[in-house]
Amino acid sequence: MEENKKIKVHILASSHPQFDEILDFPPEGVEYEIDRVKAVYHGWFAEKRMALHGFLMGFLPIPRMTHTATDADLVHSTRGILQIKQKKPWIIDLESGGIFVSFQYPALKNPITKEIIIRALKSKNCKKILPQSKAAKDNLMKVLDCGEFEDKIEILYLAMRPCPKKRINRQDKKVILSFIGKEFYGKGGHDLLKAYEILTQKYNNLELKFKGDIPPEYMPLVKKLKGFRVVEGHLPREKLFDEMYLSSDIFVLPTHVDNYGVVFLEAMSAGLPLVGATSFTVPELIEDGKNGFLINSSYSWENYLYKYGRLDEKTVSRDWQKLHPEIISQLVDKLSILIENKKLREKMGKESRKMIEEKDGKFSIAKRNKQLKKIYEEALKK
Secondary structure (H helix, E strand, C coil): CCCCCCEEEEEEEECCHHHHHHHCCCCCCEEEEEEEECCCCCCHHHHHHHHHHHHHHCCCCCCCEECCCCCCCEEEECCCCEECCCCCCEEEEECCHHHHHCCCHHHHHCHHHHHHHHHHHHCCCEEEEEECCHHHHHHHHHHCCCCCCHHHECCCCCCCCCCCCCCCCCCCCCEEEEEECCCCCCCCHHHHHHHHHHHHHHCCCEEEEEECCCCHHHHHHHHHCCCEEECCCCCCHHHHHHHHHCCCCEEEECCCCCCCCHHHHHHHHCCCCEEEECCCCHHHHCCECCCEEEECCCCCHHHHHHHHCCCCHHHHHHHHHCCCHHHHHHHHHHHHHHHHCHHHHHHHHHHHHHHHHCCCCCCCHHHHHHHHHHHHHHHHHC
16 A cells, blocks of 8 residues: 555445444544445334344355445455455454354354355455454354464454533432333343332332333333333434433343443443343443443353254243343342442443543544554555
8 A cells, every 4th residue: 555545445334323433433544435234123024024034044044245346445344244256355344153144043054155154254355354342253263163264353342432422410319220222021121120120119219211112011010110211212312322321320231132232332432330241242341340230141142052053032032031030139239239339330430431432442443443444454465
C-alpha cells in the first residue's frame, strides 16, 4: 500500500445494530464500501422463515457463502459468510462456529459441507478468521478441524461507543432494575420475575423495567408484582438509552441463549453494573465482582450442543421453560448486594464504563480499531 493511501474495504454487514459500531467508527485510514444486508430477526414471518431454513438445511446443508465483486483492496465478510472463488484478500468474523450453517450444527457433520467450509478458510486469500470472543473461538475449534488454518484465528471483540449522555440524576430512593430480551425463557425472564417477586418482599423501593415478550401463563404473576413495568414497542437508540439504561441502576439478563449479548455492552456504555449468567461469551463481558456479578448456570446453549451434538429444540425448550431455583436464589443474593450498596453499584458501573471508554478498554472502539487496522494492513502484505 502507498503511504498515506486509504485502505478501501468492502464490508458485508447485516442490519444487526452491532455493525453500527464499526460502520460509524471505521479505523483511521480505512474507507468502507458498505454492503449491508437487510434482515428481520423477529416477528411471525421471520420465525417461520428461520424454521423453514433449518428444515431445509437437514436435506441440503449448504454453508453460507457468496462471491463479492468489488474494486476495494480487500473484503471484510461478517456473520460467517464465506467468500467463494474470491480473488481479493478477505477476512471473516463470526460469533460461533455454527454461523457458517446458520447454527444448524448437525450440518457440520456432513463431509461435503465441512470440506466446503474448510477449503474456503484455508484458501490463500482468506487472511484472518476473527471470532468475536474466546467462547466463539473455542466453539469454532470444537466443531471444525482448524489444524490447517489455526494460525489465521485471532479474537476480535465487538466494541461499543460510550454513551454521550450522563446517567439521569434521580432524586427518588428507588433502585431500578432493567431487563431487555426477546426470547422470554431463553433469556431467563421467568427466573428473574420469580427473583424479583422475592426481592419485593424484602425491599419496598424497587422497580423493574422489562422490555420483552411475556407468555400468558406469567401474566397473573406480572399483574401482582410491585413496581413492575413493561416497556413496549421499538425504541430508537437514543430513546432506548434514556428509557432502559440511563434511568436505571442495575442491568440484569440471566440469558442462556445469547452468543454475545450486545445489550450488555450498551448497559456498560451507560455505566451500569451487570448481572448475568455464565453462558457462552457473558463471562468475558462481566468480570465477576468487578463490573457486576455472574450467576452460575448449566443451561447455556453450548452445553446442550456439546452433550447431544445438536441443539435439540424439544430438550432445550423443556429445560429452559422450567423454573431454576438455584438460579433464582443466586439472582436474589447478587441483586440484594447491589440493591443495598449504592457505592458498590456506582463503583461497578464505573468499571463497566472504563471497559468501553478508556483507550485500552477491552471493548473500546479505539482498541478495536487499532487491532483491526493492523489486521487489514497485514492482509494486504501477504
